[in-house]
Structures are given as structure tokens and as C-alpha cells.
Amino acid sequence: MSSRRQFISAAAALVGSAGLLAGCNKKEEAISSGSNSQEKIHWKLVTSWPANFPGLGTSANRIAELITQLSGGRLTVKVFAAGELVGALEVFDAVSAGIAQMGHSGAYYWKGKSRAAQFFSSVPFGLTAQEMNAWLYYGDGMALWEEVYKPFGLIPNAGGNSGTQMGGWFNKEINSVADFKGLKMRMPGLGGEVIQRLGAIPVNLPGGEIFSALQSGAIDATEWVGPYNDLAFGLYKAAKNYYAPGWHEPGTVMECMINEKAFNALPADLQAIVKGAIRMVNHDMLAEFTMRNQKALHDLAKQHGVKVKLFPEEVMRELKRVSDAVLDEEAAKDPLTAKVWASQKAFRDAVTPWTDMAEGAIIRARSL
Amino acid sequence: MSSRRQFISAAAALVGSAGLLAGCNKKEEAISSGSNSQEKIHWKLVTSWPANFPGLGTSANRIAELITQLSGGRLTVKVFAAGELVGALEVFDAVSAGIAQMGHSGAYYWKGKSRAAQFFSSVPFGLTAQEMNAWLYYGDGMALWEEVYKPFGLIPNAGGNSGTQMGGWFNKEINSVADFKGLKMRMPGLGGEVIQRLGAIPVNLPGGEIFSALQSGAIDATEWVGPYNDLAFGLYKAAKNYYAPGWHEPGTVMECMINEKAFNALPADLQAIVKGAIRMVNHDMLAEFTMRNQKALHDLAKQHGVKVKLFPEEVMRELKRVSDAVLDEEAAKDPLTAKVWASQKAFRDAVTPWTDMAEGAIIRARSL
Numbered sequence: 025m026s027s028r029r030q031f032i033s034a035a036a037a038l039v040g041s042a043g044l045l046a047g048c049n050k051k052e053e054a055i056s057s058g059s060n061s062q063e064k065i066h067w068k069l070v071t072s073w074p075a076n077f078p079g080l081g082t083s084a085n086r087i088a089e090l091i092t093q094l095s096g097g098r099l100t101v102k103v104f105a106a107g108e109l110v111g112a113l114e115v116f117d118a119v120s121a122g123i124a125q126m127g128h129s130g131a132y133y134w135k136g137k138s139r140a141a142q143f144f145s146s147v148p149f150g151l152t153a154q155e156m157n158a159w160l161y162y163g164d165g166m167a168l169w170e171e172v173y174k175p176f177g178l179i180p181n182a183g184g185n186s187g188t189q190m191g192g193w194f195n196k197e198i199n200s201v202a203d204f205k206g207l208k209m210r211m212p213g214l215g216g217e218v219i220q221r222l223g224a225i226p227v228n229l230p231g232g233e234i235f236s237a238l239q240s241g242a243i244d245a246t247e248w249v250g251p252y253n254d255l256a257f258g259l260y261k262a263a264k265n266y267y268a269p270g271w272h273e274p275g276t277v278m279e280c281m282i283n284e285k286a287f288n289a290l291p292a293d294l295q296a297i298v299k300g301a302i303r304m305v306n307h308d309m310l311a312e313f314t315m316r317n318q319k320a321l322h323d324l325a326k327q328h329g330v331k332v333k334l335f336p337e338e339v340m341r342e343l344k345r346v347s348d349a350v351l352d353e354e355a356a357k358d359p360l361t362a363k364v365w366a367s368q369k370a371f372r373d374a375v376t377p378w379t380d381m382a383e384g385a386i387i388r389a390r391s392l
Numbered sequence: 393m394s395s396r397r398q399f400i401s402a403a404a405a406l407v408g409s410a411g412l413l414a415g416c417n418k419k420e421e422a423i424s425s426g427s428n429s430q431e432k433i434h435w436k437l438v439t440s441w442p443a444n445f446p447g448l449g450t451s452a453n454r455i456a457e458l459i460t461q462l463s464g465g466r467l468t469v470k471v472f473a474a475g476e477l478v479g480a481l482e483v484f485d486a487v488s489a490g491i492a493q494m495g496h497s498g499a500y501y502w503k504g505k506s507r508a509a510q511f512f513s514s515v516p517f518g519l520t521a522q523e524m525n526a527w528l529y530y531g532d533g534m535a536l537w538e539e540v541y542k543p544f545g546l547i548p549n550a551g552g553n554s555g556t557q558m559g560g561w562f563n564k565e566i567n568s569v570a571d572f573k574g575l576k577m578r579m580p581g582l583g584g585e586v587i588q589r590l591g592a593i594p595v596n597l598p599g600g601e602i603f604s605a606l607q608s609g610a611i612d613a614t615e616w617v618g619p620y621n622d623l624a625f626g627l628y629k630a631a632k633n634y635y636a637p638g639w640h641e642p643g644t645v646m647e648c649m650i651n652e653k654a655f656n657a658l659p660a661d662l663q664a665i666v667k668g669a670i671r672m673v674n675h676d677m678l679a680e681f682t683m684r685n686q687k688a689l690h691d692l693a694k695q696h697g698v699k700v701k702l703f704p705e706e707v708m709r710e711l712k713r714v715s716d717a718v719l720d721e722e723a724a725k726d727p728l729t730a731k732v733w734a735s736q737k738a739f740r741d742a743v744t745p746w747t748d749m750a751e752g753a754i755i756r757a758r759s760l
Contacts (some may be wrong), residue, residue, distance in 0.1 A: 072690035087751055094462060094668055096661030149758055152751055154522065154555070154682055161676060162683035187522070190749035250750070269753035293464030300462055300672055306447055307675030308529060315530035320747035334748055340757040372758075380543035380759050381700055382556035382618070387710040387752040390517055390744050 026053045068124035075105035083129035083184045083238045083309045091299035099294050120176045125286040128183055131279045132213060140172045140361040143368055146276040146349035148215055151183040153275035153310045155375050164367045179287055181302040183280025184309035189270030191335060192247035193263035204363040210246035212232055215272030218346050238262035251320035268332050270297045271343050435469045436492035440480040443473035451552045451677045452496035458669035467662050486525045488544045493654040496551055500581055508540045508729040511736055512574040516583055516715035517750035521553040521643035521678050523743050532735045547655055549670045551648025552677035557638030561631035569710045578602055578614035583640030586714050606630035619688035628696045635701050639711050
């Protein structure tokens with residue numbers, strides 16, 4: 025899931041038609057600790073999501089609530105949906121300029137600021153959520169991300185992970201690499217570049233326009249997020265063939281950036297609270313998506329007769345080969361991006377045998 | 393990894409011979425927030441681990457450090473290694489009685505208190521770490537765990553996860569189910585019960601005695617934790633065949649229990665800080681083990697020539713069939729355990745197809 029301006033449209037689509045979302049953010053109420061006479065600090069958190077957008081907007085709300093709770097109300101954070109204070113794709117600039125102290129978004133939106141940014145969200149055949157956290161927190165990941173955002177006066181943080189996404193909805197079966205020839209598929213970013221090399225025509229559409237484009241035949245296929253968000257968009261009504269896995273986004277990281285000056289002005293305990301609350305939600309979102317995705321997958325099957333298909337091995341092999349070529353070329357365009365991808369790729373290749381014999385092997389065995 | 397008294401011996405073995413561990417806990421120093429005049433509170437955290445035991449003891453230290461940081465030193469927590477204040481297997485009683493306010497351990501040690509407890513650590517062919525967090529935080533897991541510990545005046549928390557463990561070290565190859573006949577294997581708990589039904593002789597040995605027992609031939613095989621901890625124990629010197637995956641512990645949860653009365657006496661912000669710090673470390677430990685295990689796996693291969701083998705499919709299929717039978721029988725022994733296992737089993741069966749087509753499919757595809 026990634027595209028310029030898609031979330032603004034998605035907001036309009038969801039609020040206007042699906043009616044899933046409340047019209048306003050949850051109010052932040054300061055909890056009085058009863059014993060704390062310090063001056064209260066008020067921060068703003070701008071997001072790239074519609075208000076209370078399931079999983080993403082709600083995680084931004086949760087970061088704000090946690091900061092209030094952990095600080096006993098000394099620091100309160102007001103969340104702004106996309107378009108309320110700044111546009112969905114103005115989050116980076118707004119937090120950099122100090123218009124808001126925090127921003128919740130996805131790093132792949134900021135390719136125009138630094139090509140390296142997209143490697144901190146998710147890349148084709150990259151790291152799973154568990155591996156990404158290992159690389160960020162116990163490898164070189166966070167230090168590299170900080171280096172990339174430093175020139176903009178921003179402190180990056182991982183602010184949530186969707187886990188492995190889905191491969192998308194197709195109006196025909198994918199039985200071989202040849203089936204990508206001429207396929208008009210909504211797939212932005214590096215994934216779009218990969219399928220283009222297989223002969224497909226990648227299309228960039230905002231979330232709110234996907235459903236009608238797929239139903240009208242303007243596109244033949246689309247990816248979105250996973251069962252939880254795909255069900256909410258009703259994509260099963262527009263195409264029959266639902267494919268796994270989301271090879272283009274194996275574990276997508278959300279980000280929660282902080283304005284460096286505002287952060288440095290906080291006392292040490294509030295700094296720890298801000299970083300701690302974000303880190304907690306980064307992990308928790310994965311647990312939430314795991315719960316909601318499995319439930320939505322069952323609903324798709326039972327209520328709407330959706331049977332998930334796996335891409336054939338031949339197709340996955342070719343997608344991986346082309347993905348690595350695309351990533352290597354992208355990284356070679358500037359030295360900082362090259363450094364980031366070299367680190368992430370080395371870790372991916374090093375951790376792959378371990379993940380395969382640990383989580384991979386027990387997952388396989390349970391389905392024997 | 394689980395057995396009565398093993399950690400006390402493990403502590404002795406490590407401190408006495410391997411020399412890996414410092415002799416004392418890291419000192420907790422109160423960080424003055426400079427602006428907070430409240431009375432400082434001092435808590436004790438007892439553990440079932442040797443001082444600074446890699447991954448486990450260090451995670452208990454980290455919980456204590458985080459609480460100090462997040463509270464600006466208003467609440468400080470002193471960590472005690474096994475045997476310093478109470479014994480490794482006296483943690484539950486000590487926290488229940490208020491001798492310490494917190495305890496870091498593993499729930500499967502408390503089967504004698506409540507049979508249901510062991511279902512909150514890890515069971516054969518149970519949940520992966522990611523799934524366990526989904527069940528605990530977004531399913532019925534935490535509420536059930538609280539119900540189990542409530543009669544003891546304890547508030548349970550997940551306090552770390554090792555991820556999928558390893559299947560163990562064997563002095564011969566396992567090519568079929570028949571190879572378990574007569575096999576003397578160190579494997580405590582429910583896993584031991586499972587291999588017994590396959591004709592093996594499960595042996596319960598403390599960690600510190602495993603190496604010499606395996607080397608002398610007193611046992612033919614042993615499980616311990618994963619590459620990180622197994623390398624530290626030098627098990628590769630005593631048996632050649634290293635098998636994956638750890639079917640008996642697919643995602644082992646550590647616990648961090650809190651004395652209910654002590655917790656209720658805290659102001660709301662310190663309550664949020666205590667729970668928040670534990671939750672953060674619960675997630676972080678998985679990232680740490682992922683990093684350290686993949687590194688140790690490479691070291692085992694490159695420096696010690698260890699090649700990991702996967703159990704044959706026939707063996708995994710039979711282990712799973714017997715495991716489910718053992719778990720069903722165990723759960724049927726009392727109503728609360730039955731309720732806990734019914735919930736966890738239903739979630740495992742519901743989440744399995746999702747995990748298989750998400751993380752499972754991308755992990756498989758990367759190794760094609």
C-alpha cells in the first residue's frame with residue numbers, strides 16, 4: 025500500500041461511503057497524577073491517515089494516549105487526521121518545520137526527500153516484521169535511519185508494523201510469469217517497477233479509486249494491504265482471485281517521526297516516555313494486525329466464498345530475481361541509499377536460514 | 393527449556409566454569425528528573441535466572457532500567473538473580489507473599505500452582521511469538537492468564553519471548569519415528585510426555601548438567617533453547633546432529649508477574665509505566681533473540697562445522713498428532729485449564745492458515 029495522495033482520497037471514500045469511521049479524533053484527556061505540579065506540555069501529532077483509519081490511524085491515537093498515561097498528563101498529544109492540519113503527504117515537512125512535534129506516516133512516501141527512506145518501510149522480498157525489528161533495534165537499522173533523517177531535523181522511530189501483506193486481487197488466475205504480460209495492475213513504488221519488468225503495466229491509483237477501477241475493468245488487478253483492510257474496501261466484490269503472499273511488502277513498517285528540537289527540549293523522563301510509547305505501539309500493531317487479518321480471512325472465506333491462491337513457485341522465483349535487480353539498481357543511485365540497502369540486504373541474507381528453520385519450519389509443520 | 397531447579401544449577405555452572413557472567417547485577421541508579429519532588433519508591437524484582445543470564449536475566453534488568461527511566465527515578469527496581477533473595481523456583485511464592493513486588497520467570501514452572509499456567513509459556517505445536525502476542529493482547533489470552541493468577545494475588549504479564557526454539561542435539565540421525573525408540577533425551581514437561589509416547593525415555597536434567605551427560609553418553613540427546621544459548625553451553629562439542637525446529641516450544645513466553653497489592657498502591661501513571669516497560673521488553677526480547685540466534689547459527693556453522701538438519705515430515709506429523717492428544721488430556725484434568733487450552737487451541741487453528749500464507753509463504757519464497 026503506497027501512493028501519492030491515496031490517503032486523502034481514501035479518507036474521503038471511507039468517511040463518505042463506507043461509513044466505517046467516526047468523524048472526529050478521540051479526545052485526549054489529561055490524566056491528573058494528583059501529585060505533579062509541573063507545567064503541562066501540549067504536542068501535535070499529524071498523520072497521513074484518515075481519522076481513526078483502522079490499524080494505522082488508531083495506532084497513532086494509541087501512541088498519543090500512552091504518552092498521556094505514562095506522563096500522568098504532563099505531556100498531552102493531539103492527533104490530527106490527514107487534511108486537518110496538513111495534508112497526508114505534508115507530514116514530513118510539517119514535523120521538520122516544527123508545525124507539529126510528531127508525525128505518523130510511512131517512510132516510503134519520502135523517496136523525494138531521500139531515496140534511502142523507502143528502505144525503512146518495506147521492500148520486495150525484504151525483511152519480515154520480526155526480522156525488521158531485529159535489524160532496527162539490535163542491528164544497524166535505527167542508526168542508519170537516524171542518519172537519513174538527521175539533515176531534516178527529524179528523529180525517526182518505527183511506529184507500527186502491518187506484518188506480511190497480501191499479493192492482491194486479480195480478475196484472472198496467475199499460473200505463470202507470462203500471465204503478467206499486459207496486466208494492468210495497481211501497484212505503486214518498487215513493486216510496480218518489478219512487475220513492469222515482467223511485462224505488466226503498473227498503475228498508480230489512490231485507495232479511494234481502486235474499487236471502481238477494478239470493477240469497471242480499468243485495471244485487471246490491485247494490491248492493497250491484507251484481509252483486514254481489503255475486506256473493509258470490499259475488493260472481493262470486484263475480483264475473484266485473491267493471491268498470497270505480499271512479496272512486495274513482507275513486513276511494512278509505519279513510522280513515527282519527532283521534531284528534534286522539540287524532543288531535545290523535553291526532560292529525560294518525558295523523552296524516554298515518548299520513545300517508549302512509540303516503540304510499544306510499533307510492536308503492538310503487529311499483534312493487532314495478526315488478530316484482525318486472520319479474522320477477516322475467515323470472514324472472506326465463509327461469508328463471501330473467497331479462496332486464497334498462492335503464486336506458483338516459478339512466479340515467486342522470478343519476482344525475487346527481478347526484485348533484487350531493481351533494489352540493487354535503486355540503491356546504486358546514491359551512496360547513503362547504497363549503505364542502507366547493503367546493511368539491510370546483508371542482514372536479510374544472514375537471517376533467512378535462521379527464520380526458515382525456526383518460525384518457517386514450525387509454520388510448515390503445523391500445516392502438514 | 394524448562395525443568396525444576398535447572399536454573400540454579402545453570403547459574404552455578406555458568407558462573408563457576410564458563411565464566412561468561414559477571415558476579416553481580418548491574419547497579420540501578422536513580423535518575424533524578426530534577427523537577428519531581430515526590431517520594432521515591434523502591435521495588436524488588438526476583439528472577440529465576442542467573443545474574444545477567446543472556447537474553448533472560450538481561451531482559452529482567454532492562455525492565456528495571458526502563459521503569460527507572462520512564463518514571464524519572466520515582467520508582468526504582470532492584471533485580472535479584474536466582475538464589476540472591478529467593479530460589480529460582482520460589483519466585484511465584486515470593487511475589488505472591490509480597491517479599492518482592494515483581495518476579496521474572498517462566499509460567500511453566502508453576503504447573504503445581506495451576507495446571508493452566510504452562511499454557512502461557514509455550515506448548516508443543518502451539519503459537520508462534522507473533523501469534524501469542526495477538527492472542528494475549530487482542531484475544532482472550534491476557535484475561536484468562538489474569539483469571540489463573542488472581543487467586544494468588546498476582547498480576548501476570550508477558551515479559552519476553554525467545555521465538556521458536558531448536559529441536560535439540562542428537563548423537564544419531566533422526567530419520568523416522570522409530571529412531572525415538574529407546575532414545576534417552578533430556579526434555580522436560582509436555583514435550584517429554586510426547587516423546588515418551590513415541591518410545592523415548594525423557595530425562596529431566598538441570599541446565600548445568602546437560603553438557604557432561606550428553607558427552608558421557610548418559611543421555612543420547614537434549615534440547616536447550618536456540619543457537620544463541622546452545623552455543624554458549626558448548627553443546628556442539630557433545631553431539632553432532634542439530635535438529636530444527638523446536639516443535640515443543642514454538643514461541644516461548646517469559647513472564648513478569650506483579651504483586652497485586654503493591655501495584656494497586658501505585659498512582660495511575662506509575663502503574664502505566666510498570667505495565668508499559670514490561671510490555672516493551674516482552675516485544676524487544678524477540679527482536680534480540682532473532683538477532684543473536686541468526687548470528688550464533690552462522691558461528692556454529694563456520695567455526696564449528698555444525699550443519700542443521702530438519703526433522704523429516706513423517707516425524708513432524710506424528711509429533712503433532714501425539715502433541716495434540718497430550719494437550720487435550722492435560723487440559724481435561726481441570727475446568728480452568730480446559731477453558732484456557734480451548735481458547736488457545738481455537739486461536740491456533742484459526743490463525744494457522746493466515747500465518748501460513750503471510751509470513752510462512754514469504755519465508756518459503758525467499759529460500760526458493
